[in-house]
Amino acid sequence: MTLHPHIQARVRSEIDAVIGHNRFPSLGDRGVEKMPYLEATLLESMRWHPPVSSIVPHLPIRDDTFRGYFIPKGTTIIANAWAISRDPAHFESPSSFKPERFLDEDDSSSTPTVDPRHFVFGFGRRICPGMDLALHSLWMGVALTLWAFEIKLRDEDASEMKNWGDRERFTFGNTR
Numbered sequence: 190m191t192l193h194p195h196i197q198a199r200v201r202s203e204i205d206a207v208i209g210h211n212r213f214p215s216l217g218d219r220g221v222e223k224m225p226y227l228e229a230t231l232l233e234s235m236r237w238h239p240p241v242s243s244i245v246p247h248l249p250i251r252d253d254t255f256r257g258y259f260i261p262k263g264t265t266i267i268a269n270a271w272a273i274s275r276d277p278a279h280f281e282s283p284s285s286f287k288p289e290r291f292l293d294e295d296d297s298s299s300t301p302t303v304d305p306r307h308f309v310f311g312f313g314r315r316i317c318p319g320m321d322l323a324l325h326s327l328w329m330g331v332a333l334t335l336w337a338f339e340i341k342l343r344d345e346d347a348s349e350m351k352n353w354g355d356r357e358r359f360t361f362g363n364t365r
């Protein structure tokens with residue numbers, strides 16, 4: 190929110206319009222139809238920096254073949270959520286923080302082809318059972334914080350943070 194003040198302002202104006210100043214946000218206010226930009230901002234936050242960037246290792250209980258690769262039973266499989274989040278085939282300009290990509294208002298050619306909830310919380314039988322609780326908690330945290338506060342950098346921190354948003358946590362030799 191400090192790096193993208195215009196996004197913070199747009200989320201806050203959505204909260205102001207729907208909730209106003211006379212009551213706190215509550216979970217009953219949650220919904221894509223009610224506050225689409227807040228939902229898009231949550232999705233984009235998780236896509237931009239997946240909290241568990243290399244998903245907990247899995248282990249096949251029998252031999253398997255996937256897209257021509259033979260995977261012997263017992264192999265350690267690490268799904269790379271970070272690489273999925275940075276795949277330009279799924280997300281146009283993947284390093285940019287852009288909630289609009291999840292809204293219809295965006296140019297349809299840049300609409301994501303993958304929902305971040307389908308890789309940020311893991312896969313298959315071991316997918317995170319706390320996903321809904323996590324998303325509701327995040328929504329409450331963001332809605333309450335931006336309802337009450339404006340988050341800004343102090344002047345003395347501004348120059349240090351200026352380019353932080355463009356940094357990548359990881360780089361891969363074979364990124365497209």
Ligand code: HEM
Nearest residue numbers: 240241244245309310311312315316317318319320322323
């Ligand atoms: C943004 C918040 C969260 C993220 C990004 C997240 C992500 C993940 C990921 C990636 C896994 C591994 C899934 C896999 O092995 O494929 C996992 C597992 C798990 N998560 Fe979460 N999680 C979050 C919040 C929570 C919350 C709030 C709870 C509980 C209240 C929770 C409980 C668990 C448990 C118990 C597992 C182990 C599931 C198993 O191995 O069968 N998580 N989570």
